[in-house]
Amino acid sequence: xxxxxxxxxxxxxxxxxxxxxxxxxxxxxxxxxxxxxxxxxxxxxxxxxxxxxxxxxxxxxxxxxxxxxxxxxxxxxxxxxxxxxxxxxxxxxxxxxxxxxxxxxxxxxxxxxxxxxxxxxxxxxxxxxxxxxxxxxxxxxxx
Amino acid sequence: xxxxxxxxxxxxxxxxxxxxxxxxxxxxxxxxxxxxxxxxxxxxxxxxxxxxxxxxxxxxxxxxxxxxxxxxxxxxxxxxxxxxxxxxxxxxxxxxxxxxxxxxxxxxxxxxxxxxxxxxxxxxxxxxxxxxxxxxxxxxxxxxxxxx
Numbered sequence: 477x478x479x480x481x482x483x484x485x486x487x488x489x490x491x492x493x494x495x496x497x498x499x500x501x502x503x504x505x506x507x508x509x510x511x512x513x514x515x516x517x518x519x520x521x522x523x524x525x526x527x528x529x530x531x532x533x534x535x536x537x538x539x540x541x542x543x544x545x546x547x548x549x550x551x552x553x554x555x556x557x558x559x560x561x562x563x564x565x566x567x568x569x570x571x572x573x574x575x576x577x578x579x580x581x582x583x584x585x586x587x588x589x590x591x592x593x594x595x596x597x598x599x600x601x602x603x604x605x606x607x608x609x610x611x612x613x614x615x616x617x618x619x
Numbered sequence: 620x621x622x623x624x625x626x627x628x629x630x631x632x633x634x635x636x637x638x639x640x641x642x643x644x645x646x647x648x649x650x651x652x653x654x655x656x657x658x659x660x661x662x663x664x665x666x667x668x669x670x671x672x673x674x675x676x677x678x679x680x681x682x683x684x685x686x687x688x689x690x691x692x693x694x695x696x697x698x699x700x701x702x703x704x705x706x707x708x709x710x711x712x713x714x715x716x717x718x719x720x721x722x723x724x725x726x727x728x729x730x731x732x733x734x735x736x737x738x739x740x741x742x743x744x745x746x747x748x749x750x751x752x753x754x755x756x757x758x759x760x761x762x763x764x765x766x767x
Contacts, residue, residue, distance in 0.1 A: 477715065478668035499652065512643075512650035513681055529701055538705045539680050543651030546676035555657035555664075556673040556715035562758075564707040614676075 477617055481554035485593045485618035488585055494552040494597065495583040499544045501536055501569060502576040509540040523573065531568070538565035541579065545599045545612060548581040553597070553616040564610035569603050579603040586613065593618050621765045622738035624731045626696040631689040636721040636749070637682045644674050644718055651675055661718075674716035680708065682716075683744040683757035686724040690742055691761075696728070698740060698763055706739060706760040713753045721749040729758065738763045 483494075506520050515537055518525040523533045542563045549558055571577060579601050586598035599612040641661070648658035653675040656663035664672045691698045716722070723746070730741040744757040 477712075480666075480668040497652075505650075509650045512647045514684060539677060539708065540651065542708060543647075543653075543675065543677040543680075547651050547653040550653060550655065550676060555653075555655040555667065555675075556669060558676040558710075558712070560709070560711045561676050562707070562709035565705050 477557050477559060478554065479619065482557055482617055482619040483553055483595070485588075485595070488588055488595055488618065490585050490588060492585045493582055494585060495548045497548045497551070497581050499579045499581055500576050501540075501571055501579060503534065503571060503573060506534070506536055506540065506571060509537055509543070513537070513539060515539065532570055534571050534573070535568035536571055538568075541565075541569060541601055541608060542612070544579075545581050545601050545609065546614070549583050549597050549599060549614045549616070552583060553614070557616055558614050559594075559617055560615035561613070563599070563612035565608070566610040567603070567606055567608045569608055577603065579608065583614075621697055622731060622733070622740060622763050623695060623697045624733060624738075626693070626728050627731050629690075629693070629696070629728045630725060631693075632686055632725040633723040633747075634686060634689075636723045637685065639674065639716055639718055639720040639722060641672050641718040643681070644672050644678065647678050647681065648675050651677065669715070669717055671718040676710060678716055679710050679746060679755045679757050682722050682724055682746055683726070683759065686726040686744050687742050687759060690726060690728060690740070696740070698761065702764040704762045704764075706762040708760075709758040711756045711758075713755065716754060720754070722746050722754060733765075736765045738765060
């Protein structure tokens with residue numbers, strides 16, 4: 477956490493959207509994430525393998541989705557200022573072999589702690605009309 | 620072989636420290652669309668009050684997953700990795716991860732619950748710096764299908 481860049485607490489209101497972004501996902505995105513993270517599970521790049529384990533096809537890494545969601549929170553919170561971030565992976569994002577899909581990330585103030593001057597930011601990631609993360613919550617200390 | 624619920628409480632590590640580099644932080648930031656210059660440029664990071672470039676929030680998974688791998692391959696635990704789905708993840712930071720950190724990780728099997736043919740295996744990875752001070756706790760749950 478950096479005191480220099482913490483978001484301002486005063487003026488925050490529960491329900492306020494602090495950041496939003498459309499995340500574009502293609503197979504390139506997944507290969508890049510696999511390399512950067514070291515998660516080379518073939519369900520994230522090989523359709524035949526994904527289908528052999530009962531998936532409809534290649535799906536995005538849950539951790540890619542969570543990472544992209546964190547980036548949206550950081551855009552508001554500042555780099556290094558997210559103290560806690562959790563999520564459940566409730567639905568996969570199917571990613572076609574060609575072309576791209578779009579997920580919409582919205583970061584909303586979910587709760588405020590006046591004593592600690594922290595904000596709980598609830599993050600929604602919507603894909604194909606449904607939420608793909610459950611209980612995605614970030615804790616951000618504020619100035 | 621099904622997951623062995625008696626594996627709860629097992630610990631692994633600490634392993635050889637993970638050296639956090641500027642190049643890896645930038646590569647990870649690019650991969651998750653973390654756009655801040657503080658992930659890429661030490662001068663920007665210093666202006667924000669950090670000693671070096673700062674890692675994105677979920678970067679700790681790179682370090683934690685290497686440690687969690689020891690759980691997955693432990694025959695006494697009995698996880699079939701081809702039947703694993705990631706169920707949840709949580710990062711709790713004592714301080715951000717910075718380039719130059721040497722991170723030692725110890726991983727614990729926190730909880731195993733079994734119902735309806737699925738084992739939920741929760742691990743807790745404790746990341747500490749070269750001084751032994753805590754940096755982050757990474758909690759992760761894998762859902763393992765026990766069907767044939």
